[in-house]
Amino acid sequence: MNTGGVWMLLALAALVVATGLPVWALLIGVASAACAVGLGLGVFDGGILSAAGPRIVNLLEHDLLQAMPLYVFIGVLLQRLAVADALFACALRLFRPLHGEAPLAALAVGTLIAPMNGSVASSSALLSRLVAPRLKGMAPARAVSLISVAATIGVVVPPSLVLILLGDAMLRAHTEASNLPGFVLGGQRIINTQDVFHAALLPAAAVLALWSVVAWWQQRRSTRDAGMPPLSAGQATAAVLTTLTIVLLLAGVFTGRLFAVEAAAAGGCLLVAITLVRGSLDRGQWREVLHDTLALSGALFALLVGATTFSLVFRVFGSDRWLADQVLASSWPPTATASGVLVLVALCAWVLDAFEMIFVVIPIVAPLLIVELGDAQQSAVLLLMVLQLSFLLPPMGYAVLMARSRSGLPRVATTALLRALAPFIAAQLSVAALVFAWPGFAHLLDEAAVVQAPGTTPMSNEDIVRQMREMSPASTPDGESPPKP
Amino acid sequence: MMRILILAASTLVLPLAALLFAQWPLRDLVQAYSRQANDLAQIVFAVYMAVAVTAASRDGVHLAAGHVLHEREAHTSRWRAWAVLACTAPWAVFMLWSAGPQMWQSLVQFERFGETLSPGFFVIKLSLGLMAVLIFADAWTRALRRNSQPS
Numbered sequence: 001m002n003t004g005g006v007w008m009l010l011a012l013a014a015l016v017v018a019t020g021l022p023v024w025a026l027l028i029g030v031a032s033a034a035c036a037v038g039l040g041l042g043v044f045d046g047g048i049l050s051a052a053g054p055r056i057v058n059l060l061e062h063d064l065l066q067a068m069p070l071y072v073f074i075g076v077l078l079q080r081l082a083v084a085d086a087l088f089a090c091a092l093r094l095f096r097p098l099h100g101e102a103p104l105a106a107l108a109v110g111t112l113i114a115p116m117n118g119s120v121a122s123s124s125a126l127l128s129r130l131v132a133p134r135l136k137g138m139a140p141a142r143a144v145s146l147i148s149v150a151a152t153i154g155v156v157v158p159p160s161l162v163l164i165l166l167g168d169a170m171l172r173a174h175t176e177a178s179n180l181p182g183f184v185l186g187g188q189r190i191i192n193t194q195d196v197f198h199a200a201l202l203p204a205a206a207v208l209a210l211w212s213v214v215a216w217w218q219q220r221r222s223t224r225d226a227g228m229p230p231l232s233a234g235q236a237t238a239a240v241l242t243t244l245t246i247v248l249l250l251a252g253v254f255t256g257r258l259f260a261v262e263a264a265a266a267g268g269c270l271l272v273a274i275t276l277v278r279g280s281l282d283r284g285q286w287r288e289v290l291h292d293t294l295a296l297s298g299a300l301f302a303l304l305v306g307a308t309t310f311s312l313v314f315r316v317f318g319s320d321r322w323l324a325d326q327v328l329a330s331s332w333p334p335t336a337t338a339s340g341v342l343v344l345v346a347l348c349a350w351v352l353d354a355f356e357m358i359f360v361v362i363p364i365v366a367p368l369l370i371v372e373l374g375d376a377q378q379s380a381v382l383l384l385m386v387l388q389l390s391f392l393l394p395p396m397g398y399a400v401l402m403a404r405s406r407s408g409l410p411r412v413a414t415t416a417l418l419r420a421l422a423p424f425i426a427a428q429l430s431v432a433a434l435v436f437a438w439p440g441f442a443h444l445l446d447e448a449a450v451v452q453a454p455g456t457t458p459m460s461n462e463d464i465v466r467q468m469r470e471m472s473p474a475s476t477p478d479g480e481s482p483p484k485p
Numbered sequence: 486m487m488r489i490l491i492l493a494a495s496t497l498v499l500p501l502a503a504l505l506f507a508q509w510p511l512r513d514l515v516q517a518y519s520r521q522a523n524d525l526a527q528i529v530f531a532v533y534m535a536v537a538v539t540a541a542s543r544d545g546v547h548l549a550a551g552h553v554l555h556e557r558e559a560h561t562s563r564w565r566a567w568a569v570l571a572c573t574a575p576w577a578v579f580m581l582w583s584a585g586p587q588m589w590q591s592l593v594q595f596e597r598f599g600e601t602l603s604p605g606f607f608v609i610k611l612s613l614g615l616m617a618v619l620i621f622a623d624a625w626t627r628a629l630r631r632n633s634q635p636s
Contacts, residue, residue, distance in 0.1 A: 021568055022547035024538075029572025032579075053584030053613060060531040061609050063523070066505060069533060073498050258509060265505035272499065290495040295544040297498075298537030302547060305538065305616075309576065353548055 001043045005319025008034045008310070012360075023356055024299075027306030031313040044316050055308050063261065064168050064193065065304070069297040070264035071161040075122035076292045077271050078113060079129070081280055082235070083242050087112060088130050089231045090239035102138070103146050103215035106131040110150030111208060112246055114157050120354060120391060124151035124402035132407040140410040142218060145420035147403040148392055149211060155354060155388040156204035158197035159253045159260045162387075165358045166380060167193030173366030174376040182328050183371040191376045194256060198446035199377035200384055201254070203435050207385075210427035218423070245270060300355055307359030320364060327368045338372040339436075341365050342386050349390030353398055357387055377446075378439040385432040392425055394418050487623070491543070494536035501529045524603040531612035539619040542569075542627075570624040577621035581614060588614050 012030045016023055038044050059065060078084050091105035098104060106127060114123055127147050135143035154160040171192055178185040249267055252258035258266070275281055281289065314320060330337045348361045362383060369379045391399040394417045404412065435441050504526035512519035541547050590596075591607040598606045 016549075019565075019568065020549050021565060021572070022542075022549050024547055025569045025572040028576045029568075032572070032575045049579070050583045053580055053587065056580070056616075057584075057610055057613050060534060060612050061527050063527075066501065066526060066530045069498050069530070069537075070502055070505065073502065261505050262509045265502045266509065268498075268502040269506045272502070287492075287495075290498060291491070291540070291544075293498050294491065294495040294533070294537050295540045295546050297534070298539070298541030299546045299548060301534045302538045302541055356548065 001038065001041065002318045002322035004034060004038060004043065004317035005314035006323070008314060008317075008319075012310070017351070022302070024302035024306035027303075027310040027360070031306075031310045034313050034317070038313070038317060048316055049312070052309055052312055055312060056305055059301070059304055059308060064164060065301075067164055067261040067264045068161065068300055069293060070261070070268045072122075072296045072300070073268050073289075073293045074264065074271060075119070075126070076289050076296065077268075077275065079122075079126055080285060080289065081271070081275060083238055083271075083274075084109060084113060084126055084130055086231075086235040086239040087242060088134075089235055092134075093231055098216060100216035100219035102131070102134050103219050104212060106135075106146055106150045107153070107208065107212055107215055110153045111157060112243060114154030114160055119161060120151050120154065120399050121402055123154050124148075124399060125406060127151055128403065128407040132409055135409070138219070139420070141412045141416040141420040143409050144400070144403045144407060144412050144417060145424065146215065147407050147409075148397070148399040148421070149215075149424045151403065152388045152391050152399045153204075153208065155391065156200055156207060156384050158200050158204070159193075159250065159263065162354045162358070163196060163200060163384070164193055164260050165355070166362065166384060167191075167196035169358050169362045170196055170366060170376060170380045170383075173363065173379075174370055177367040177370040177376070180324055180328065180367060180371050183374070191380070193260065195377055195446060196380045197254060199381050199442040202444050203381050203385065203431050203441060206431045206434075207388075207428055210431065211424055214423045214427055303355050303359050307356075307363075310360065311363055314364070323364065324368055324371075328371060334372040334374075335436075338369055341369045341372065342382060345383060346386045346390045349387045349398075350393055350396050354387055354391070373439070375439045375442070378435060378442045381435050381442045382432065385428065385435065389425065389428055389432065392421055392428070394421065487539070487543070487619075490536060490619075491540045494533055494540070497529050497533040501526055501533060504529065520601045521603050524598045524601055524605065527598075528605045528608045531609040532615070535612040535616040536619065538616055539623045542620070542623050566624070566628040566630075570628040573620050573624050577617040577624075580617040584610075584613055 008030050011033075012026055015021065015026050015030065019026070035049060039046055088105055088109045091108040092101045095101040095104040095108070109130065110123060110127060113126060124147065127150050131147060131150070132143065135146065138146075155162050157163075171190060174190045177183050178190070245267070249258065249263040253260050253263045327337060327341065330340075332340070345357070345361065345365055349357050352361070366379060366383065369383070370376045373379050373382075391397045394400045394414045400417065400421075403409075404417075504522050507522045508519045508526075511517065511522055588607075588610050591610040594607070595604060596607040596610065597604050
């Protein structure tokens with residue numbers, strides 16, 4: 001019954017697509033049904049399921065997760081405040097001389113708000129409101145592609161919510177990988193969220209730079225929009241102060257002076273203070289903001305609760321070990337196996353949201369990817385880039401779906417959209433390929449958490465068994481002292 | 486009743502942000518009470534999330550296939566309400582049954598935070614019970630209500 005968990009995953013995928021029921025409820029429902037089957041067949045003891053309660057209490061007292069409602073709160077507030085409008089108006093002026101102001105401003109605003117925004121959905125909604133009206137003169141396919149691309153920036157730019165949660169998932173995955181056969185932790189330490197931030201920053205910057213070139217190149221010959229939104233002195237001040245605040249907070253997190261949770265809290269408190277001082281929201285609007293924050297945070301937390309329950313039952317069946325055995329026993333070279341794992345992740349991310357991926361799929365596949373690549377930071381960056389790539393692939397990619405349905409732009413054929421997205425996707429893929437081929441790219445801003453010599457491959461099961469035999473006293477000539485390492 | 490609870494819980498994000506922000510000056514400037522602020526934030530967070538899941542259900546904003554948010558049909562259909570009840574009710578009952586004794590123990594002992602010995606850790610454990618009760622009650626009410634309406 002080791003494959004029980006795999007059948008659970010298949011049943012979940014089928015039910016998610018076929019029923020359209022909330023994913024968190026299906027996670028819990030499938031896990032409960034599998035439990036009943038497992039208990040009925042005597043596969044495991046019922047007592048082991050009592051671990052479910054404490055695991056959910058762990059979520060409720062999780063330090064990092066406290067950032068979640070704060071990010072959602074900031075995202076919801078930004079939707080209603082003029083801060084983002086001021087940023088966009090300022091960026092338009094700034095990029096005007098380059099003759100590609102609208103797309104470049106869209107990318108700039110996407111970059112600035114992404115780390116403080118809740119999710120791809122939140123960024124997409126904000127960009128649709130802000131940027132889409134300014135892109136009316138552009139071919140619809142290009143406009144939709146631009147909004148889709150800008151909305152995914154938060155997936156790779158630290159310290160966004162996606163990165164925080166992935167950092168936490170990678171910490172667990174690295175710990176788990178260290179217990180798998182074929183992986184030697186050696187002198188390296190288990191990576192943390194900060195390591196993932198550091199590893200992701202340069203690849204994210206490379207993607208952004210390439211995307212800016214693509215956006216500018218596409219726009220340089222198109223007719224210029226004569227109208228420019230007015231920019232008041234107040235707006236300019238607000239834009240400069242906001243940019244400075246965001247950059248300072250990000251620098252604080254990046255250098256380790258501030259915890260991500262504290263940065264999110266500082267951002268939230270600042271926004272509340274500004275809103276109260278300026279009287280930007282009335283009582284009813286405040287009530288709406290607070291209610292939307294509660295509901296959206298609840299939707300994310302429900303996924304966590306569902307995924308925690310699901311993964312417990314998955315492991316109770318022993319499916320994690322079975323899956324690891326299958327992947328680790330692969331006769332393919334480690335890089336080929338790692339590529340296979342990444343393709344599997346890309347396929348899942350094509351139909352799932354970032355949070356579903358982080359809570360359900362990543363905990364299962366990330367330890368295997370780390371074992372195959374031997375580098376947890378490189379694995380984390382590759383996973384982020386694969387998520388971002390899948391969100392941009394029409395017709396199912398999450399960012400594309402959101403931009404098509406919410407931007408208010410004319411309908412766009414999938415082939416036209418794919419053509420418009422192709423240069424962005426090519427740029428993103430080239431950076432991902434660079435990270436895959438040259439792991440050092442993920443370590444340029446930080447000391448590598450991995451000290452494995454370049455070119456070496458993870459040890460196989462046979463290697464470990466041989467090494468253990470060599471180290472055992474029975475194998476030494478005099479049967480007394482083990483060989484020195 | 487549920488509406489009042491959700492309204493009250495929705496305001497908790499403000500003290501949560503204030504407490505988590507306060508950790509920074511308390512740690513770096515005052516050099517005291519930072520952990521206590523964090524403990525209090527944990528209590529607020531636990532209660533907030535315990536109610537938030539049900540608030541998301543009532544608003545129909547849970548993630549679903551096709552990433553449908555605020556989908557009217559999905560939110561009102563009778564069979565969906567029963568399906569959600571079938572998925573969540575056994576889990577909620579199991580949580581109350583399996584974690585109930587620990588919650589009770591924690592409550593009668595007024596369990597404190599392990600590191601700081603600040604009071605109130607039992608609230609976090611009780612939040613699990615609150616979450617399970619609210620999830621069950623909401624799913625049950627929704628299914629019964631839909632039963633009396635045409636699908």
